[in-house]
Amino acid sequence: MTRRLFAALLCALALLTPSVVMAEEAGAKPAGGSGKGVVAIQGGDLYTITDGVIRGGTLLIEAGKITALGTGLSVPEGAEVIDARGKVVMPGLVAARLSGLIRGDTKKIADALGPYGSTITFALASGVTAGYVQAGGPGDQPFGGTNAVVKLTEGDLEGMLLREPVDVNLRYSNGDPRSKALLRQQLRAAKEYLRKKAQFDQDKAAGKKVDPPAMPPGGETLTKLLTGELPARVSAEYSNDILSVLQLVDDFGIRLILEGPIEGWTIPEAIGRRKVDVIMTPRTQAERDRYISAPTGSSNEQAAILSRAGVRLAIIPPSTGFGLWGGFGEDLFTLPLEAAHAVGGGLPEDRALEAITINSAQILGVGDRLGSLQVGKDADIIVMDGHPLDYRTFVELTLVNGKVLYDKSKSRLFSHIRDKGDLPEAEPAGQ
């Protein structure tokens, strides 16, 4: 149905490939001031994410930032104009997890980033303009590794790193009581350290001669969790593990990002009440436990149920890289498709779009720069040839910091693919 709507739109407007022309050629009314260095995306449906859809709107970009958007905006003379009539314009997708960007192990992601490579090329072709990158990990330890949110500024190393670290990757599972216990011990020690440190600061300010408290093992990181400077990111699938992890919120007051829940739909209130952020894969399937009568296993309604419970959701596909040996449709090549699965499970469409843009940006702590079309935000923008959640929609242009880094018509990857159209009408003889 979506496709038909778009087909109608496209017919009305004639099929236009977005093209870059000068404002004068496009016949735009010149406004006051020079438009040199200005990029204008004109005539598209602007899915702002935070402020609804502006039909047939114009968006202006200068110095890599969104400077204006709305209808009836005049385009300054000399601006580079992208004709987006009949297209969807939305913020670049933010992947709450992105694999394959850095090779090997590194203690700091900043040291291992490179602005070239197939992951970046494929990501831009898929509309993904930023993502969460993890290096190393807790392994057998209660916590460890590093992570960052990275912008895919192809060709520009300096613009890549937005934040490092974003969160603390914890290992906390009932299946591993040893590291669970160790983490709790270390958190208690870090909490005690903070108490002593506060006392020390107070005493010192009062002029007392006191020794500073010793930092306990892991304290540098864990105190950041306790003070709320960083959230914890923990994977937990089943309800008993999720409930255990939630205990950390109650006991230590940490901010929590729950990744990969399967049975979250059975305990939505417990998750929602604690203001936990959830990163999940709506299509995940898991068997119910046939020996337990209570709800178990997966539900394709999990995203909808958690969203209704007030949970801030980010959606990621089953595979968070870009695979070309199978699995197409199950990885970041089609991130919006994963959001479509959530819609299939009852999540409202606008919530689903938030889950791949503004929510993931906010969960990664970069909601002030990414994830929506708003004045002042980074001009990381995609132009699509149809509804974002349609399985046949392709990204036609991807801009990062206002620069076109992917153009479907000029890239080899998907430029050979043509929309073959909707289902045919019935043959009269077939009745």
Add this chain to the structure above:
Amino acid sequence: MRSTDIAPPRGTIRLAAALLAGLGLLPAAGWCAGSAVVAVRAGRVVPIVGDAIDNGVILIEAGRIKALGADVAVPEGAEVIDAAGQSVYPGLVSAWSTLGISPGPGGSRPATNAKHQIADELYPHQDAYKQAGRMGITTLALTCGARAPGIVGEGALVRTVADDSESMLLSDRGPLVIEFRADTDTLGALRGALDAAKGGSGDALVKLAVQGEVPTLISTSAADLPQLWKLIEPYKDMRVALIVSGSEFLQLVPKLGERKASVILTAAISYEPFTRNRVDLPRLLDEAGAKVACLPPAAAYDGDALRFGLAELVRGSFDAKAALRSVTLSPAEMLGLDYRLGSLEVGKDANLLIADGDLLDVKTRISRVLIEGTTVYDAAWGGLR
């Protein structure tokens, strides 16, 4: 007739070499260049620098080119090499090779093996070197394969044919060899070593490298180049040549050109990533403004692999002059040896490659190779010697 001496070396390495020689430290004495005067009568001299000279004479004395030109007289008593109808080129220079060298030390990651000297391993009586000499390669920059990222060690600049290890060496100090990888530990180790050297402490070789006294050969994945450039940005005097690999190479060509980077790569067609589209990286780099040094394809230091690889590139519109330069003067420049190697000019080493035709013609055979005036290969010998 050209009688002017070559220009003084741009780098300071020659000065350092002269000083060291004065102190008796330079092992160049190990090579016994013939003292007799040798005259090569050539159908065609291709000097790399300047135009080809038809029916020219190259006069050699004490291993150096004393004179060359169309009107050079052959002195009485000179040994004459008759290369009438043949073409004379400078001996070829390979800027990166592990020929005859054991795999590098493994162990710690990242490696900080500045004290690992290839010179300690040299053993000239290996067929591999003689085969390299027979294919016209007279100079090799030897290094070992890296088994861990970091500072691999000190390479060696050598003559391909020599009687003993000492006389293989062309210079006292070899290039600093680095295996680069963009990760925190490797960056930390390299930055630490470079900063220490810049500050006056640290390893002597790294100091020479930071001062530009010895070249630095860095092997890296193309994807890591931006991080590498960021790392070496403060060390302006370093003379870096890159050995680049990885599927991002093509994407980095414009940046390499912009930076006029020195790039060492094989003389072979490669493929655009994910396609079967042929890509001539040496040509693209050359056209983008990078300096290119070509190596034999698949590290085949034998037969005609290098010449045929170049010929295929030239057929793919790599400029023929650029192709010849990529195996002579360009690698010599990258290795800081252009004051004595890489072209046929008065005062330079008499490293000659004599062939019965255009070097890039597949039918051409190499008939004779000289290192510093001494014939090390003669087709008439019928085999290796």
Add this chain to the structure above:
Amino acid sequence: MARLAPARALLCVLAAAAFARTGLADEASPRYAIRAGKVVTVTRGVIDHGLLLVSAGKIEALGPADKVAVPAGYEVIDVGDRWIMPGMVEIHSHCGVGWGINDMVSQINPGMRVGDDVDPDAPAIPAVLAAGVTTVQSVPGSGTNHGGYGVAFKTWGATKQDRIIRRISIMKMTQAYNPERPGGDIGASRMGMAWLIRQYLDSARDYERSWEAYEQGERKTPPATNLGLEFSRPVMRGELPVLIHTYESWGVGMTTHMFADEYGLKGIATHAEWTGHNVGEAVARKHFAINVGPGVVSFTAVGDGRVHSVVVEFVERGVENVSVNTDAFGFDQAYLAGQAAMAARLGLDDQTALKLVTINPASAILLGDRLGSLEVGKDADLVVKKSSLLDPSTPVEMVFVNGRLAYRRDAKH
């Protein structure tokens, strides 16, 4: 894409009214008149505002709502603007297999039926049904050259026995990769495996011929019964197909040559990925079927730097019967429609893409006369959904199997 909520509430009312009176399994052969915004026949286009009559578990009639009269005694179910489509068919699955899919001692295991392994209570089966897959063919694994025989069943039935379509539905063979035995047993080389397969097919053919001779009176005494070869007889007569696990152009080429040319069998080359499409024209000439999956993309194999779907490549080379699979043990079966959707994304028209999961797999296992499209006389296996089966953004709302309501989204939990 319209909001779900109001429309869905409406459906609840309609559906609740319908089922309050109908009841489920206990009433024999319910008769329904289903009105839908679209009736997607798959084989004969789409009927807007259509009506479909169901009785005795079959489709009795279908057409535009204003042209088909609703006979007395038919329960009217109005699904509003929703679409009605045939239930999907998956022919390379391991759904419901509880214990194992391969006995690995011998390369040739002709006496094995994976039906013996299928757990009718497997929790995966209701999930598969809820995804709109109404027919599944579960097959033995590919760990040996001949894993045994598959079973075809419906994902719902008034009784468990009712579900079975064919206890022995297909011969499962494996031509490449998985049965290779690098340790040096037989299977260390592909020629060794080919020899084993031919040996087996020869003996199966001889066995069938000697029974035929006996049955036609050409020989007096019946041949000695060979339990190991009994199941192969309908395959040798062309009444059941062969499913051959294979990859790449080498494997697909050799498979079609061996099974179609040498033995004249009806078959399906399954997986057929990577470079399999390079021999697509030959496959088309031999009228062999292709069953692609679980991956549907070929990228570097084509070597032009473009993302291609293997499915599209086979279709474009003229293979008449192309289908997709999930090769799943159960739950991932729910992605079957997704496989077809990706083929559509990468270049198929929607109708051809729908065939990949309906009529084509049904025909490939010689059940095309019963399953896979909305046509008079076919099993009333129906899916009701707000948009195409290929669209994951709308849920499957109702599934009928053999003319009975088997799944209703609002009845969950």
